[in-house]
Amino acid sequence: MIYVWISAAGLTVATLIGALLGFFIKELPHKGKDTVLGFCAGVMLAAATIGLIQPAAEMTGIRGGWLVLVGVIAGMLFLNLLDLVTPHVHHLVGLDQEEHRNNASINHILLFVMAIAIHKLPEGMATGVGFNAEEISNAWAVTIGIALQNIPEGMVIIAPLLIAGVTKVRAFVIALVIALLEVVGIWLGYGLGAISEFLLPVMLSFAGGAMLYVVSDEMIPETHSHGYQKIATYALIMGFITLVFLDMAFEM
Numbered sequence: 555m556i557y558v559w560i561s562a563a564g565l566t567v568a569t570l571i572g573a574l575l576g577f578f579i580k581e582l583p584h585k586g587k588d589t590v591l592g593f594c595a596g597v598m599l600a601a602a603t604i605g606l607i608q609p610a611a612e613m614t615g616i617r618g619g620w621l622v623l624v625g626v627i628a629g630m631l632f633l634n635l636l637d638l639v640t641p642h643v644h645h646l647v648g649l650d651q652e653e654h655r656n657n658a659s660i661n662h663i664l665l666f667v668m669a670i671a672i673h674k675l676p677e678g679m680a681t682g683v684g685f686n687a688e689e690i691s692n693a694w695a696v697t698i699g700i701a702l703q704n705i706p707e708g709m710v711i712i713a714p715l716l717i718a719g720v721t722k723v724r725a726f727v728i729a730l731v732i733a734l735l736e737v738v739g740i741w742l743g744y745g746l747g748a749i750s751e752f753l754l755p756v757m758l759s760f761a762g763g764a765m766l767y768v769v770s771d772e773m774i775p776e777t778h779s780h781g782y783q784k785i786a787t788y789a790l791i792m793g794f795i796t797l798v799f800l801d802m803a804f805e806m
Contacts, residue, residue, distance in 0.1 A: 558685050561697045562740045565681065566733040568701040572708020573729035577722060584780035587706075592786035594703040595773040596793025598765050601699030604798065605692040606680060606762030610755035618755070625756040629763025633771070674732055677703075678739020679746075680761030686747035686754050696761075699797055708733075 610622045677700050684693030708729060715725040747757045777786035 557690060557693070558682060558740060558744050561681055561685070561693070562678075562737040564697060565678070565701050565704055565736050565740070568704035569708040569711075569729060569733035569736070572705040573712050573726060573733075574708075575705070576709035576712030577716075585782045585785065588777040588780055588782040588786040589789045590706050591773055592777045592789035593793035593796075594706060595769050595777065596790035596795075597699040597702050597797045598773070598793075599769050599790070600794045600797035601680075601696040602762040602765035602769070605684060605696040605699070606758045606765070609684070609692050610758035610762065613755040613758075621752075621756050622759040625759025626763035626766070628756075629760040629765075630767040632760070633764050633767040674736040675739040675742070677765070678736040678741075679743030679757070680765055682740035682743030682745075683747035683754070683757040683761055685744055695797055695800055698800055702793075704733075704736075 607622065607626060610625065611619065614621050681693065681697050681700055684690065684696050711729045711732060712725050715728060716722070720728070743757060743761065747754045774786075774790070777783065777790075
């Protein structure tokens, strides 16, 4: 259980580090954003497959493979449903600063905050559920993958809030609340995964499917929309390989 607390603290700190950086780095060039986001996409892709879906498949075996398939599809559909009721992040932060200031309303900002917050829940669940498995090295790999993604995400939380006129103190409090929601997700995933051996592989694959959906639907298209798709692709591969070796290191 202490590992779950360590993981929760790490993900929270990563988000807050990103939020603090957001106060100083108001705007990154698209090339820099796409490179960082591409690396994070590769890390999350490896975390979803190696850290979540593969262990779930090993638990069920060939005959129980349908459980993994159901879990992955359910995770993707869950995120797809969230996308229907919340805006895409890049639709809200992709505007120029002046254009955003002239058109953004407080309702849009609240929707943006809600979109980030809701996505934190399945991310936390993806981390927490892995700590029920016999081999927790995969859970640490997932933790690292999501923590790396939380840093630029924390920066993204701050920028539109400041542009909308929210005070720095209130913006930081909002970032903290969103980070703590991920902690709720961690304990929710850990608790549900501990209920039964039957539910654990389903929860692992559910979390993996949710992460795959985010990578494919949000992260990769965003990195390929500004003309820097080559460097973003190289960064994705580097991120994937990085987590593969980190996962191997935890198993040693």
